[in-house]
Amino acid sequence: MKLSSTIAAVLAVLAGATIVTGCASTPSSSSSSASSSDKGPLSVWIRGNADSEKAYQDIFAAFTKKTGIKVTTFATLTDFETKVNAAAAGHTLPDVVVDDAAQLGAFRAEGVLQQVNRNSIAGGNDLTDLAWTSAKGSDGNYYAVPFSAQANILLVRTDWLNKTGDTKPTTWADLLNVAKSFTTGDPDGDGKADTYGVAVPGSTSRGYISWYWSTFLWEAGGDYFHAAGNGKYTETIDSPQAVTAARWFENLFCTDKVVQPGALNDVTTDSNKAFDTGVAGLYLTGPYAYATMDATSIDNKYTAIAPPAGPKNASTLAEGTDVYLMAGSKHTSAAQQLAEYMITPSAQKLGMTAVPSATIVRLSINRTVNTAAVHDNDPRWVLAQQVYQQQGHYEPDYMPNWPVFRQDTSNALNAMVANCADPTAALHALGAQFTTLLRQQGVLAG
C-alpha cells in the first residue's frame, strides 16, 4: 500500500517532468547553419551595467553596418564570472567576452580562451606594448585583445588645500603631511573634527584593499612575484620593499590615523562617498571617477594629480578591459573581426563618447588615438594618459588564478591593519601562502 502511493508520486513527478522537458525542447538549434560561420551572428557577453551595454551596442552597430555580422549582447555586473563558468560547464560559451584584464589567468586556466596571435590582429601594431601586457599569459603568449586601459591617479580637494595652506603632494612624506593637515586642520571649517586625510576602500570584498595597496607596493620597489623563467615564479611578497609598503600603509591607519573611519569594511562605492561627501580629501582611484565626482557637490572643488612617488619610483596601478575570444566558438573569424574593429580609432572614440555616463574606453589602447583630445583636452585626462603611459604597472593578471592571490593578500592586509600587527610577520605568513598557491597552480619555480 505504501508502495502504490510511492509509485503514484513518482508517476506524478515524471508526468510533470515530461511536460517541462517538452516545453524546453523547442527547436533552439535550428540557426546553427555551419556554412554561414563567418557572418556570425556573434554572441557577446559584457561585464558592465546597462549604460555600458548601450555604449558597446553603439560600437557593435557600426561593426554590423560595416561587415554585415550581427551581434547580440548580454551584460551584467552581478557574478559575471560565475555565469561564464556556468556557460562553460554547459559548453554554451558566447563567442566573445569583454571583461577585466584581471580575469585573464583564471579564464586561461579554465581553458575557455582561444590563443591570440598578436601579429595576425589587424591594427594590433597600433596598440601600445603596455596595453598588450594586459593580454599576455604567464607562458608569454597572448590570450586576449586589449580594449581599454587606465591607471590610478590621486584626487585632491583643492578647496581644502587652500584652507590648510598645503601644496599638492609629490612624495609619500608630502602625502602624509597633507593627510594630517586634512585630519586635524578642519579644512571644511565647520568647527568639528570630522574630516580625514585619505579615502581607502579597505574591504576584502573582491580584493579591494590589495588592489588599492598595489600602487604603494610598486612605489616601494616591491612586487608580488619574481619570474624565474619558463613560466615559473617565486613569491616576493615578503621582500623588504613589500614590508616598507605595508608598514607605510599600516601607519596611515594605526599611527597617523588619517584614513576615513570604517575604511576596512568599505568597498569603492563607500570610499567614493567618503570623498564626494567631504569626509576625506585625498583619493587614489581611476580616472573613471571624474564623471562620478563631477556629478556631486564637489564638482570643481577637486583636482587630479599624479600619485605621489614612493621610495623607489612613482609606478601606479594600471588596469584594463580585454576582449576575450572564447573556446568552442563556431564563428572564430567573425569574432576576431569584431575584436579588430573594437581597437580601431573610430570604435575607440565611440567607446569614450557614445554614452557620457559610461566611458567604456577610459584611455585608448590605440596609440593613434589621443584620449585627452576626445575629452576636449581636459587636463585631468591629459594627466591620466601621461600617468598610464609613464607609470602604469599592471597586476600579475597572467597567473593561472590571480584572483585567489589578490584575495589572500587582501585578507592579510585587512587583518594586519585592523590589529595594527607587525608587517614583517604578516607578509611572511602571506609569503608562505603564496608559495603553496604557486605550487597548487603549477607555476612554482624550483
Place this chain on the structure above:
Amino acid sequence: MGILIDEAPVTIAARPRTGRRRRQGWRARLSPWLFLAPALLAIGVFKFWPTVWGAYLSFFNVRPYLGNLWLGTANFTRALADPDLRSAVLHTGIDTVTALCLSMLIGFGLALLLEGPAQHLRFLRTAVFLPVVTAMVVVAELWGTLLFPGQYGSVNGLLGDVGLGPYPFLSSPHSALASVIAIQVWKSAPYDMLIFVAGLAGIDRELYEAAAIDGASAWQRLRTITLPGLRPITTIVLTLGVIRGLRVFTEIYVLTSGGPAGSTQTVITYAYSAGVQSNDLGYASAIATMLLVVTVVVTCLLRWWRNRVEAR
C-alpha cells in the same frame, strides 16, 4: 490507503466493480500528487538537485570547461585543517547561539507585553513586527549608515550628545561581530515574538484564572503555566533560530564582507568567498556540504529533543 484493495470481495461477479474501485483508488491517490507535481518538480530542480550536485562537486577540483578532476576527500581534509574556516565556524557558532538566545528572550518579553486582543496592542505589534518584513539588504544598509564609526553616524552623533563615543562598531575587529549580532536580533526578535504570541493565545485562559484564585503570583503563573504551555512553540523558535544562525550571510556580506580582519567571517561568507571570489568551486562545495550535514544533524537532534520533551 491500501485497505480499499484488501476489503474488495474476491468473487468473479465483483471483479469489474473491483477494477473500477481500483482505478478510482489509483486516481484518488494520484490526483494529490499531480496537483503537487509542479511544486515538487520546481523544488526538486531548484533545491534538491543543486544540493546533491553540490555534494558531488565537493569531491572534485571543479573546472567547468576542461572537466572536473577527481580529488577524493582532499577538499574535506583541507577544510578540516583550514584555520580560517575554523575561525569562521567559531564566529558562526557565537553568532548563532548569541543571536538565538537574545532574540528568543526579547521576543518572549515582547510577546508577554504585547499579547492580547486590544486594538492598541495590535497596532504596537505591527510596529514592532516591521523589521521582519523589511528586506535584509535594506536593514543592513540602514544599520551600516546608522552605525557609521565617525561623527556622521547617527548613533555616534546621539552618543556624542551625551558625551560618549564615537565607537567603531562595525569597523573594529573587537566590536564588529557584536554589532552584526545586534542587528540580527533587532530583525529576528519580533519574528520570535509573533510565534510566541500565537503560542500564548493557545494557552487556556481558565488555567490562569484558576491559578489566580489559588493565589499564585505572576511569577508562579509564568513558571508553571506559561512556560510549560509554550514548550512546543519554543522548539520551533529554537529550530528556526539555529537554521537562521547557521546560514547567516546577507547582513554580513553587505556590512563587513567578513571583515575587519576576518572577525565577522562566517561559514557561508567564507564559502562564497572561496567559490565566487577565488574561483575554487570544489572547495566551496565541500564547505557547503559540511554545513548541510551539520544543519541536518542539529535539526534532527532538536526534533528528537522535542519528541522526548513532548512525550513526557
